[in-house]
Amino acid sequence: MRLTVAQAVVTFLANQWTERDGAEQRAIAGCFGIFGHGNVAGVGQALLQAQRTGSADLPYHLARNEQAMVHAAVGYARMKNRLSAMACTASIGPGSTNMLTGAALATVNRIPVLLLPSDVFATRVAAPVLQELEDPRSYDVSVNDAFRPLSRFFDRVWRPEQLASALLGAMRVLTDPVETGAVTICLPQDVQAEAYDFPDALFAKRVWHVARPVPEPAAIDRAAEVIRSARRPLIVAGGGVIYSEASAELDAFARATGIPVADTQAGKGALSWDHPNSVGGVGSTGTPVANKLAREADVIIGIGTRYSDFTTASRTAFAAPGVRFVNINVASFDAAKQSAVSVVADARAGLAALLPSLAEYKSDMSYRDDVAAWQREVDHAYHLGHGPLPAQSEVIGAVNDACGERDVVVQAAGSMPGDLQLLWRARDPKQYHVEYGYSCMGFEIAGALGIKMADPSREVYALVGDGSYLMMAQEIVTAVADGIKLIVVLVQNHGFASIGALSESLGSQRFGTSYRYRGADDDYDGDRLPVDLAANAESLGASVIRCRGIAELTEGLKRARESDRLTVVHIETDPLSPVPSSESWWDVPVSEVSTLDSTRAARTAYETAKRGQRQYL
Ligand SMILES: Cc1ncc(C[n+]2csc(CCOP(=O)(O)OP(=O)(O)O)c2C)c(N)n1
Numbered sequence: 001m002r003l004t005v006a007q008a009v010v011t012f013l014a015n016q017w018t019e020r021d022g023a024e025q026r027a028i029a030g031c032f033g034i035f036g037h038g039n040v041a042g043v044g045q046a047l048l049q050a051q052r053t054g055s056a057d058l059p060y061h062l063a064r065n066e067q068a069m070v071h072a073a074v075g076y077a078r079m080k081n082r083l084s085a086m087a088c089t090a091s092i093g094p095g096s097t098n099m100l101t102g103a104a105l106a107t108v109n110r111i112p113v114l115l116l117p118s119d120v121f122a123t124r125v126a127a128p129v130l131q132e133l134e135d136p137r138s139y140d141v142s143v144n145d146a147f148r149p150l151s152r153f154f155d156r157v158w159r160p161e162q163l164a165s166a167l168l169g170a171m172r173v174l175t176d177p178v179e180t181g182a183v184t185i186c187l188p189q190d191v192q193a194e195a196y197d198f199p200d201a202l203f204a205k206r207v208w209h210v211a212r213p214v215p216e217p218a219a220i221d222r223a224a225e226v227i228r229s230a231r232r233p234l235i236v237a238g239g240g241v242i243y244s245e246a247s248a249e250l251d252a253f254a255r256a257t258g259i260p261v262a263d264t265q266a267g268k269g270a271l272s273w274d275h276p277n278s279v280g281g282v283g284s285t286g287t288p289v290a291n292k293l294a295r296e297a298d299v300i301i302g303i304g305t306r307y308s309d310f311t312t313a314s315r316t317a318f319a320a321p322g323v324r325f326v327n328i329n330v331a332s333f334d335a336a337k338q339s340a341v342s343v344v345a346d347a348r349a350g351l352a353a354l355l356p357s358l359a360e361y362k363s364d365m366s367y368r369d370d371v372a373a374w375q376r377e378v379d380h381a382y383h384l385g386h387g388p389l390p391a392q393s394e395v396i397g398a399v400n401d402a403c404g405e406r407d408v409v410v411q412a413a414g415s416m417p418g419d420l421q422l423l424w425r426a427r428d429p430k431q432y433h434v435e436y437g438y439s440c441m442g443f444e445i446a447g448a449l450g451i452k453m454a455d456p457s458r459e460v461y462a463l464v465g466d467g468s469y470l471m472m473a474q475e476i477v478t479a480v481a482d483g484i485k486l487i488v489v490l491v492q493n494h495g496f497a498s499i500g501a502l503s504e505s506l507g508s509q510r511f512g513t514s515y516r517y518r519g520a521d522d523d524y525d526g527d528r529l530p531v532d533l534a535a536n537a538e539s540l541g542a543s544v545i546r547c548r549g550i551a552e553l554t555e556g557l558k559r560a561r562e563s564d565r566l567t568v569v570h571i572e573t574d575p576l577s578p579v580p581s582s583e584s585w586w587d588v589p590v591s592e593v594s595t596l597d598s599t600r601a602a603r604t605a606y607e608t609a610k611r612g613q614r615q616y617l
């Protein structure tokens, strides 16, 4: 088939499918993009031709910022449990490098996205072209080489003959639960437009079978032996449980063994909050109940978790002498962490294989009373009656009350991920979408856009701090243009409640964390700025509801649900309002020497906390 390289890319992608458990879906469901001279006549022409002639089905979605379109693609693929993903086309130079942050986010979170940055001329006839980085040491380096460390697969198609291997390599990695992440194929500007006789077989329907690797029997025996010896075991459920759709198996495992189940940011919702074995989040922003169990546990069963420092409280959470780990993970890289007895397997397959070996095993469920007491604290935090401005925990409570069982809450950075991990009551495995691998400010609205595209039957709430909003609100325009309804809850607290509190706890006195005029002390401690983010959202085409207090918020959320338009619900909160303690720690190093009393005091506290840190060898 005589096609340009770009036409071949589009035709190929439209014919890729995934299959798991007998269900097929599109591997690449569409293409986000922003055109510039690097892709307008190449990939842009190919997408146009596909749309106009129906030669290939790859719907195009115009985004407003390249970083944001990768976030949207991540939201989409995560919502689809990594079985369906999106491509992203960008122009050369800044259009492409704007995607770097999104690439890192996708790879850190192990979420598939296909990035198609455009690249400089392969022929070099017009070099240097607009936006080309000239490296005097080497002519085959471009800004796109910055994608290499961020991508799980990286290739550059200098010649049409290379395209087939690049595309097949990309699909293999995208659909492999162990290797997946950002996949980058750089498309030089001239090569995109170059024609070639591609073999028909390249464009035949191709189904990528997404594996559920089963565990080795010997590994199951080793794991079962350790668990049978446990007197106080604890399960840590990570994102892998959700991607593998292993909730039913986890439920059966937990009920049969009585073992309490704590969750990570990516794993929340694996079991419903009111499941008899649920003890809530674990680690730096976990519940005091889960953290007490973690401190005393003799065996930790990590399922589908990569043990980030928030999960392990910087390796202080699992404090019992001689604590052992059993990990079920599809990636040996994660399964081996904490010197664990490693079971390399899909979460669902691993749990199903392990349960029969524990037929006689029953852990006592004395933690139930602590959970009940904790849930009364959550109720209290949800209805604090804080004033004059409400507390963030009350906003979370109001959104939780407003949410239907299948609705989705989206967050990524600021003080909300921690408060959500502590307080959110998730009722469905796809309800809680907090991007906390990269914790990237600006993910919220863009991510929510992709989530809603992945499942339009669900109401999607993006909770956004004022800092995150100011970084990346422009995808409101994309959502408005595409008629995609989101509810954006915009929490205005005039700066960084999160980093402000962290700064204070580390002796740095909230330096540079509030959004105010520069004041007399040359710090940002002057008057409030005349910034009206609600008006800003209105100007982008959103319906806006301004709420003063929680009663108005509840009413505003109701109206937002009833509306069929993207609605921003704006509320001001007290950045200093209290939150229940996680009774945990996070390692953020404090200056060893200082002339400030606040820093010296924080350093003393830091050194004390640091003594609890373990290596799990
Ligand atoms: C892109 C990016 N830059 C910087 C940070 C570091 N950071 C984490 S939270 C935060 C402040 C967030 O402010 P806001 O969205 O208003 O939330 P709040 O802390 O007020 O809840 C910053 C700067 C980050 N996570 N992401």
Ligand SMILES: [Mg+2]
Residues within 6 Å of the ligand: 414, 465, 466, 467, 491, 492, 493, 494, 495, 496, 497
């Ligand atoms: Mg803020």
